[in-house]
Amino acid sequence: MLNWDHVFATRSSRMRASEIRELLKLLDKPDIISFAGGIPDPALFPQAEFAQAYAELFSDGRAGAALQYSVSEGYLPLRTWLTEEMGRLGIACDVDNIFITSGSQQALDYLGKLFISPGDTALVTWPTYLGALQAFNAYEPTYDQLGLGNRTPESYRAAAEEQGSAVKFAYLSTDFANPTGQTVSLEERERVLAMADELDIPVIEDAAYQHLRYDGEAIPPILSLDIARSGGIDACRTIYCGSFSKTLAPGLRVGYVVAAKPVIRKLVLMKQAADLHSSTINQMVVAEVARKHFPAQIAKIRAAYVARRNAMLSALERHMPAGTQWTRPEGGMFVWVTLPAGMDGAELLARSVETEKVAFVPGQAFFADRSGTNTIRLSFSCASEAMIEEGIKRLGRLVGSTLLQAA
Structure with a gap:
């Protein structure tokens, strides 16, 4: 059998699986409230507009160009x-x-x-x-x-x-x-x-x-x-x-x-x-x-996401224990949470998925030097306001109990 490691280029050793792409698999589990995937909500895609655009390409003489180099x-x-x-x-x-x-x-x-x-x-x-x-x-x-x-x-x-x-x-x-x-x-x-x-x-x-x-x-x-x-x-x-x-x-x-x-x-x-x-x-x-x-699509997604962002910031205020900090973004899809000192985001994720059925991304993956162990990323783009409230409530409960156990 060929020793593949012997023939791979040296740069291949720096290629790592995306921790986020792996976490996306959790989205398929119905019992998980996921704040992990930083992906847009498919319900907001302009599906009818794309369907019409594709149909027109195949009906107005442009199909040859569309399918060509x-x-x-x-x-x-x-x-x-x-x-x-x-x-x-x-x-x-x-x-x-x-x-x-x-x-x-x-x-x-x-x-x-x-x-x-x-x-x-x-x-x-x-x-x-x-x-x-x-x-x-x-x-x-x-x-x-x-x-x-x-x-x-x-x-x-x-x-x-x-x-x-x-x-x-x-x-x-x-x-x-x-x-x-x-x-x-x-x-x-x-x-x-x-x-x-x-x-x-x-x-x-x-x-x-x-x-x-x-x-x-x-x-x-x-x-x-x-x-x-x-x-x-x-x-x-x-x-x-x-x-x-x-x-x-x-x-x-x-x-x-x-x-x-x-x-x-x-x-x-x-x-x-x-x-x-x-x-x-x-x-x-x-x-x-x-x-x-484009302008109508931007207005639609902004209206949906701003409500979800507001819901997440509000829930964090209610449910996160003292010593936890987070960003307050003016847009986008993410809130960045800094956990109390000494807490590990990856360990918290393992417990969260097992006991609270809430997923998120540990922050360490985003640091070139692999620091930031006490940080996590939360995405609000694909969760309803009710899911956000329940998920942050569960997460806050877990962070609080982890602090008590460490005291």
Whole structure:
């Protein structure tokens, strides 16, 4: 029998199963109240609109094009609509600044491949999006903590040089981040740009939750700030990653990158070598549904999710024992809970699933250094208000009893 471990590339040792993807299996168990999966509610998908868009493709003469190979850059009408949407966000660009991917996860994988050589330093927040760590890990980086105000550019450079490497990029989720639900302030965005200027590195801006704001004032994307200071997108160092997964539907796997043309050209070459192009037919129906229904769809999901967020914050106030803290997000899908010192989120999950039938994600998975053991992520997107009340009540009871046992 072949010794597979002997022939696998060294980078394969850094590939780990997603703890979140494993937890999604709990959603199939009817007795579990799950706050684990950070996924959109399928009841909110624009199913009728997609059904109509697919039907029209097969009845108006476009079926041949929909089922055919396509250009690697992406379907032109979709990229054209995205230029208009980006303009509404303060990001002036043209179609050659936009590249369509198979979900924003593919964008992160390509960007890791584009920038990271083994040992290079990637700056990420502590905690950060687990999918980004998984995408970057395959290219064997070293991680350093991206501080949003308490680190100097020289400290990053010195830390990298001490390990014989160089800083290659900064990655962060700017609005209602996965996992914390927190938003990077305007001042922090400007500091990240200034730091990137000093280090002469790109900034990867993950904007997957950009449209899911429920209250508070919108903050310009980092790419918008970069354009304003540099004079145009092709002079920018910021790479904006977006997705239709949280707004229209994740199963179609349509994401996008907005960046300077030299970056886009490299990503297109990667696409040609990897999978040629994203699904033509899915891009076509996304373009159609977005063009006709995007504002109404955004309004629908915001109305549903804000009620669930409010229910979760209210339930946490009522049921969590003293010493427990949590974020109060202005949008997105997540609340980040910091448990009392000494408590372990993974151990709590095991007991919770067994005794209280409540699932969540232990926070340690989101830290590049595997710290954060006393943190957990709660998602409110797929739970009704009644489920949220009951689930947080049970969870608070478990946290309280765990504290008493440790006393």
